[in-house]
Amino acid sequence: MQRTHTCGELTTAQLGQTVVLSGWVHKSRDLGGMTFIDVRDRYGITQLVFDADADETLRNNARDLGREYVIKVTGTVIERENKNLKIPTGEIEIKVSVLEVLNPSKLPPFTIEDDTDGGDDLRMKYRYLDLRRNPVRNNLILRHRLAQEVRRYLDGESFLEVETPVLIKSTPEGARDFVVPSRMNPGEFYALPQSPQTFKQLLMVSGFDRYFQVVKCFRDEDLRADRQPEFTQIDCEMAFVDQEDILHTFEGLVTHLFKTVKGIDLGAIPRMPYADAMRLYGSDKPDIRFDMPFVELNSVLQGAGFPVFDQAELVVGIRATGCASYTRKQLDELTDFVRRPQIGASGLVYLRYNADGTLKSSVDKFFGPEQLQQWAAAFDAAPGDLLLVMAGATDKVRKQLCELRLEIASQLGLRSKTTFAPLWVVDFPLLEWDEESGRYHAMHHPFTSPKATDIPLLESDPGQVRANAYDLVINGVEVGGGSIRIHQRELQSRMFDLLGFSPAEAQKQFGFLMDAFTYGAPPHGGIAFGFDRLVSIFAGLDSIRDVIAFPKNNAGRDVMIESPASISQEQLNELAIALK
Incomplete structure (x- = not known):
């Protein structure tokens, strides 16, 4: 076997046992008669000792080990003389009898330590090395645990995880789409989904009354600390519900995550109308810590x-x-x-x-x-x-x-990064006026239902119509948002008309959805959580980059694999694309 134990599990309970460990050389200390090596894997660090009793060739080989060499050792667990109670393995060490170099390593461009000397650009270029550091690795372990708890909670609430398409049709609302040329349909393009919005609504029409998906989404927009061109959502939809049902269900999800992952009891999450949030805090995502x-x-x-x-x-x-x-x-x-x-x-x-x-x-x-x-x-x-x-x-x-x-x-x-103050912001405006285009835009998206009491205002005063929409804010960061959806063709048509769509444009872009509404669409609504943002809040980080295994930089580039990149003329010809 390449190892009998990991580098983070041995204690005095294994004293006297012969063990095999494999990992990376973290540090080495040559004290003349004795050489100490710290070997590391993702589970922890164990100290190896090569003492004066060891074979001279073995001791010389130990002295030749460099940082990040991959090694395999066989040895005996002994009690450590100078104990390090800061780590789980700090009371023992391994007296090595066999050393094998599985792979040597060049000197890394930055130190693989919690407090590294590598800047952001360098760490992103060598991300596979950065992921060896405890803080980054622990963030991904946290991400994994949160994802597992999300699935556990939603499964317990009878939600089904359903995958929706990644190659879809471009739509004019929202952020810019990433588009993908179709080789088999020259001159036509797929789009990568900004969200699975229409598909999850179609699942409600299909009778899948509780859907979720931990899903990749894509938006071609300017980047900042809490944005990436590709990001992950916890996407959810429910049928035969009203706004109160959704807030109750997903307040349960959030409190479950904080309780199980951080041991924090959030209690009831307060609610605040959008108008009050703007009047009292000047923001639709107020920080109420x-x-x-x-x-x-x-x-x-x-x-x-x-x-x-x-x-x-x-x-x-x-x-x-x-x-x-x-x-x-x-x-x-x-x-x-x-x-x-x-x-x-x-x-x-x-x-x-x-x-x-x-x-x-x-x-x-x-x-x-x-x-x-x-x-x-x-x-x-x-x-x-x-x-x-x-x-x-x-x-x-x-x-x-x-x-x-x-x-x-x-x-x-x-x-404080260790204080958490969640808030539901409700009663958003349905529409917002855009001076540049001279028309209304949907504040959330064009499928959001207006408050039933405000529907008469759609014709007379659309700017005063409130939406059946809600956002979850934690510490001044919007981590989730959703709405009750329109499920009647007539009301959806009126909404498209308000947004400046001609009947022909609405039919071309969303005819499939409006047609579905004529086949018994149930009342439904949902929510999507920004999973990367949620993990970053749990981790106490301002940026989502360090909770993503392989993030992009602010220019949308992956500097490690040098993407995006040009493609060959042959590929362009196959796609019927001519570059100017």
Whole structure:
């Protein structure tokens, strides 16, 4: 056998046993009369010892071993003199009698350690080496465990895992598709799915009333820390349900994952209407690990002769508890922060509620002591608090203040990676107006059902129609979203009409779905979780790259295999593609 045990399982219970281990040389230490080698596999590390009693050839071969050599050793388990209680095998070592080099190794371009000296680009180029490091490997072990628990929970709830096609038809809504040319149908193209949306709805029509899939999806969009061109979803759909049934079922999934994988009891997940999330936090994915809601101040601060406030559509602020001691330098840094191009604010106004009870603002010229007291009262402020206020167009200033709120919370240490605050955001708008195209777009997707009470507004005031849609947010990150779907052909046709589809376009793109609705489609709805994001939250990471075995960089490239790459002219000819 190549091994009788792994490098992470031997203890004093095996003292005196002859064992065979295989793995990679992690470290070596030559102390003259004795040589120590740490051998590593994915289960752990075991120390090997070659002492003065060992054959000289054996000791010389041990000294010649380099980092990451693949070796096989036979030896006896003995008690370790200098114990290392930080690792499971730290009380024993292996006195080696036979050493075999299974494969030598070049010196790696970075150290295979928890805290490596390799930068992101280098680690991605040699990802197969990076995956040997404990932090990355542990992330993939965590990913595996979460996937197993997802399947276990959903199987227990009578869901069936069904695979849907990867080669489908391109649709005009949503992000850009990745397209695949068809050799057998020259001039025609498949698309890779952005989600299995229409197929899972067709499964509901088919009578598969509870479906799920841990599925690869693809979107050709600009990348960032929480986006990859290919990503994984936990995709789910249920028939004969309403919104409450779905929230209850998948709240159960999330609480199950936290309980079984992290030992955390989340309790009931609170709910917040979209309108309240925007009003109180300026975001449809608010971070509620900390309490710093917006306070609207138009009635308090307008009319005092300060043009910035008087001319604004919205004056709004936050209270930073205990931050009145911020220095002028710190306040200037906050002002510079909101003026960054990414945020785009023109400035920031503050009011200090000093510990001695005095009030000092950056606009004392316009506000007297009584007005400052009203200002403080509006925030329910106490001595020691700092009040930060911004003004402008409603949507814009809310987004700007949201960024400031998160920055302040980070400075105060209120965004711990070990604290988890989930939230359901519900009652989204069904549609959003796009000035550039001059038409409405679906906020989620065109198959989302409107609230039954709002259906009459589809003709008279479509912008006020609320959707039967919901998102799950954890620590300010959207990890899942879904909706009750439209299941009637007539209503789906009205929706396509609102979105600017002609009847012919709707039939060409989605005729198969609308036809299916005429054959007894049940009421249905579902949700999809971003599995990569969910794993990264469990792992306490900001980026999803390190929970994906072989990720792409920000340019959408795999620098390890050098993809994407050009193809031969012969292949292009077969596909009837002519490059300009």
